[in-house]
Amino acid sequence: MSTPPTPPSGSPDPSGPLGEFNPLEPPPGIDPTPGAAVAPPVDPRLLVRQEGLRGYLDEFKRKVRGGELGSLPVVIGLIVIWLIFSLKNSQYFTAANAEFIAYYMVGLGMLATGLVFVLLLGEIDLSVGSVSGLAAAIYAVLSVTHHWNAWLAVVITLLSGMVIGGLQGWIFAKIGVPAFVVTLAGFLAWQGVMLWLLGSTGTINLEPKALNALFSGNSFFLGGQIFGAYLLAIIATVGFGASLFLQQRRRKAAGVPSRPTGELIARTVLLAIPVFLVAWILNKATGVPNNLVIFLALLVICDFVLRRTTYGRKVFSVGGNIEASRRAGISVPMVRISVYAISGTFAALGGLAIAATTNAAGQAGADPNNLMMAIAAAVIGGTSLFGGRGRVWSALLGIMVIESINAGLFMLGLTLDIQYMITGGVLLAAVIVDSLSRRTQKSSGRA
Amino acid sequence: MTNPLAGSYAPASADGEPVLALRGVSKRFGAVQALSDVELEVHPGEVVALVGDNGAGKSTVVKAIAGVHPIDDGQMEWEGRAVTVHRPQDSQHLGIATVYQDLALADNLDVVANLFLGREITTYGTLDEVAMEKRAQELLDTLSIRIPSVRIPVASLSGGQRQVVAIARSLIGDPKVVILDEPTAALGVEQTAQVLDLVERLRERGLGVILISHNMADVSAVADTVAVLRLGRNNGTFPMRGTTQETIIAAITGATDNAVTRRAARTPRSEGEV
Ligand SMILES: Nc1ncnc2c1ncn2[C@@H]1O[C@H](COP(=O)(O)OP(=O)(O)OP(=O)(O)O)[C@@H](O)[C@H]1O
Numbered sequence: 156m157s158t159p160p161t162p163p164s165g166s167p168d169p170s171g172p173l174g175e176f177n178p179l180e181p182p183p184g185i186d187p188t189p190g191a192a193v194a195p196p197v198d199p200r201l202l203v204r205q206e207g208l209r210g211y212l213d214e215f216k217r218k219v220r221g222g223e224l225g226s227l228p229v230v231i232g233l234i235v236i237w238l239i240f241s242l243k244n245s246q247y248f249t250a251a252n253a254e255f256i257a258y259y260m261v262g263l264g265m266l267a268t269g270l271v272f273v274l275l276l277g278e279i280d281l282s283v284g285s286v287s288g289l290a291a292a293i294y295a296v297l298s299v300t301h302h303w304n305a306w307l308a309v310v311i312t313l314l315s316g317m318v319i320g321g322l323q324g325w326i327f328a329k330i331g332v333p334a335f336v337v338t339l340a341g342f343l344a345w346q347g348v349m350l351w352l353l354g355s356t357g358t359i360n361l362e363p364k365a366l367n368a369l370f371s372g373n374s375f376f377l378g379g380q381i382f383g384a385y386l387l388a389i390i391a392t393v394g395f396g397a398s399l400f401l402q403q404r405r406r407k408a409a410g411v412p413s414r415p416t417g418e419l420i421a422r423t424v425l426l427a428i429p430v431f432l433v434a435w436i437l438n439k440a441t442g443v444p445n446n447l448v449i450f451l452a453l454l455v456i457c458d459f460v461l462r463r464t465t466y467g468r469k470v471f472s473v474g475g476n477i478e479a480s481r482r483a484g485i486s487v488p489m490v491r492i493s494v495y496a497i498s499g500t501f502a503a504l505g506g507l508a509i510a511a512t513t514n515a516a517g518q519a520g521a522d523p524n525n526l527m528m529a530i531a532a533a534v535i536g537g538t539s540l541f542g543g544r545g546r547v548w549s550a551l552l553g554i555m556v557i558e559s560i561n562a563g564l565f566m567l568g569l570t571l572d573i574q575y576m577i578t579g580g581v582l583l584a585a586v587i588v589d590s591l592s593r594r595t596q597k598s599s600g601r602a
Numbered sequence: 603m604t605n606p607l608a609g610s611y612a613p614a615s616a617d618g619e620p621v622l623a624l625r626g627v628s629k630r631f632g633a634v635q636a637l638s639d640v641e642l643e644v645h646p647g648e649v650v651a652l653v654g655d656n657g658a659g660k661s662t663v664v665k666a667i668a669g670v671h672p673i674d675d676g677q678m679e680w681e682g683r684a685v686t687v688h689r690p691q692d693s694q695h696l697g698i699a700t701v702y703q704d705l706a707l708a709d710n711l712d713v714v715a716n717l718f719l720g721r722e723i724t725t726y727g728t729l730d731e732v733a734m735e736k737r738a739q740e741l742l743d744t745l746s747i748r749i750p751s752v753r754i755p756v757a758s759l760s761g762g763q764r765q766v767v768a769i770a771r772s773l774i775g776d777p778k779v780v781i782l783d784e785p786t787a788a789l790g791v792e793q794t795a796q797v798l799d800l801v802e803r804l805r806e807r808g809l810g811v812i813l814i815s816h817n818m819a820d821v822s823a824v825a826d827t828v829a830v831l832r833l834g835r836n837n838g839t840f841p842m843r844g845t846t847q848e849t850i851i852a853a854i855t856g857a858t859d860n861a862v863t864r865r866a867a868r869t870p871r872s873e874g875e876v
């Protein structure tokens with residue numbers, strides 16, 4: 156036992172670079188497997204990307220065929236939408252309209268962000284629209300009717316959203332009522348609470364204070380200076396590039412496969428082009444709205460939480476296989492409750508953002524159309540309804556699609572009936588794409 | 603993270619104290635009495651084969667030990683102490699690693715994420731993907747596992763590849779007992795040999811192994827002890843050395859009943875049929 160294990164002689168050491176860190180080195184007296192003694196031939200089916208552009212093209216084709224469409228359909232969809240509306244109305248493709256879309260998409264985008272967490276679990280939260288309306292009412296009653304400190308009212312409002320979401324999550328996770336039913340009940344009940352809070356007047360006008368001031372339509376990053384937008388673009392590009400290169404360095408140092416430098420540069424440039432384009436366009440109008448800045452910052456944080464922390468890993472694993480997660484020691488109820496709490500918090504924040512666009516908390520705050528559009532945004536952006544697949548950025552991409560359509564329809568002077576039909580159609584299309592891509596993923600073994 | 607297979611224990615003899623023991627364990631699923639009064643002992647450095655026909659209750663024993671289905675009656679002992687295992691975490695903390703028959707991998711996660719699920723390596727509270735990938739690659743290399751990439755979703759692996767990933771996953775922690783529920787059922791010839799080799803290496807390192815298999819050739823190749831389950835009850839425990847395969851097969855099929863089963867058959871049933 157005390158003799159150190161020796162590699163089988165006369166054959167290349169199968170353990171290679173492992174050195175002494177080989178846990179499974181056969182101890183003396185045990186025959187090494189014949190298979191292990193021969194250097195394993197390279198399996199021709201291994202996913203090795205060819206060098207150069209050709210390799211990327213092949214990989215891209217393979218992914219599309221495997222149903223890993225990612226954000227491709229959205230980007231194509233966005234371009235098509237912009238083209239159609241630009242042809243219909245010359246005012247559509249203007250900086251002013253871009254500014255309009257950038258500002259009005261934030262509230263719903265926040266609802267969609269919370270929904271992405273829920274969708275990753277493979278569940279749904281139908282209450283986000285009502286919770287957002289209720290949150291605006293709570294804030295209005297506290298800050299306007301009762302003259303509380305505005306920031307304190309904001310904190311209480313967000314906490315209410317968290318508690319409401321957590322409560323729904325608890326009923327779902329601990330009692331076992333299907334999430335669909337719990338949140339459908341919430342959809343009605345929270346709207347009722349909102350109406351009760353708003354009372355007979357029905358509408359409470361807000362004061363431009365605290366978060367409400369930041370969310371209002373005339374609040375721009377660094378006062379709307381040209382420099383402000385470019386500063387944000389620079390931060391985004393440099394941050395993204397730096398994280399890519401840092402990662403590459405760490406991977407190289409550890410000796411695990413890393414992306415070639417050319418690819419990193421290409422990716423950074425690919426991000427920089429739209430980012431600087433948007434900054435330039437918004438600068439031609441009035442600058443970057445502050446609510447958009449807050450929204451983007453939250454997206455960065457959420458993306459980090461989902462992809463780089465154990466918590467995010469738990470969310471994905473529960474969405475992928477509940478039993479596997481349970482056996483791996485993950486507390487499935489805790490993950491579920493916390494995800495619904497996150498969804499509730501984002502709903503409350505989104506509610507504040509929506510209320511700030513009209514400077515009032517009113518009965519329209521819980522418009523059921525908001526719920527539909529938020530769900531549509533998350534799904535259109537590429538987060539699967541079936542759980543386990545998606546990114547928070549889909550909330551941004553999806554809401555851009557939705558808001559681009561809304562702005563176009565608004566310009567064409569189309570009435571609510573047509574708007575509803577089109578939004579419904581877009582949601583259906585997104586769900587169909589999601590289901591189809593899941594089917595191809597299944598048949599190519601990637602579901 | 604410590605390595606379960608590093609360090610060399612003396613292969614203990616089966617006479618010492620068992621690291622894991624079940625005493626009179628019973629488990630009921632609604633109308634099905636899946637286990638009744640099951641006894642099982644595993645010593646350090648011992649490979650116990652748990653055999654029995656389909657539905658005999660082997661997987662239920664595994665899930666009882668692993669805390670997936672807590673036991674109704676009886677006692678589980680760990681290193682001589684009575685322990686209760688309510689949740690999978692409890693058994694993991696004791697040092698029991700389980701590879702389930704239904705593999706329980708998250709299909710949407712990649713190989714690395716699955717290997718480390720529930721015990722990720724972190725630095726400053728964030729996932730250390732590089733360290734995990736490096737360790738995963740090393741572990742898979744030493745198991746001679748060939749998979750397209752450690753970064754593809756588990757869904758795109760073949761059944762055998764998934765099996766080895768599941769086994770590798772059990773070795774990431776620091777187990778003292780490893781339970782393998784039909785690990786070779788889906789494997790090709792070479793992979794089966796590798797898994798059996800692996801079982802022997804685990805034994806050489808002083809781990810207790812519970813191996814469930816329908817394949818008598820596999821069992822006789824690596825097992826020290828064979829415990830037979832029949833209809834949820836013990837039907838004999840045999841030392842592998844000196845026992846013929848016919849004896850074991852007879853115990854599995856019920857051609858030979860042992861004293862316990864015969865006594866049990868005489869007494870209870872009548873109570874149910876009032
Ligand atoms: N979750 C469950 N709910 C109800 N009954 C169950 C459950 N799990 C197992 N059983 C029952 O318990 C009995 C033993 O099942 P078990 O899976 O342990 O058999 P096994 O010996 O592993 O069989 P196999 O060789 O086919 O894997 C069977 O009658 C089965 O129907």
Ligand SMILES: [Mg+2]
Pocket residue numbers: 660661662703783
């Ligand atoms: Mg079984």
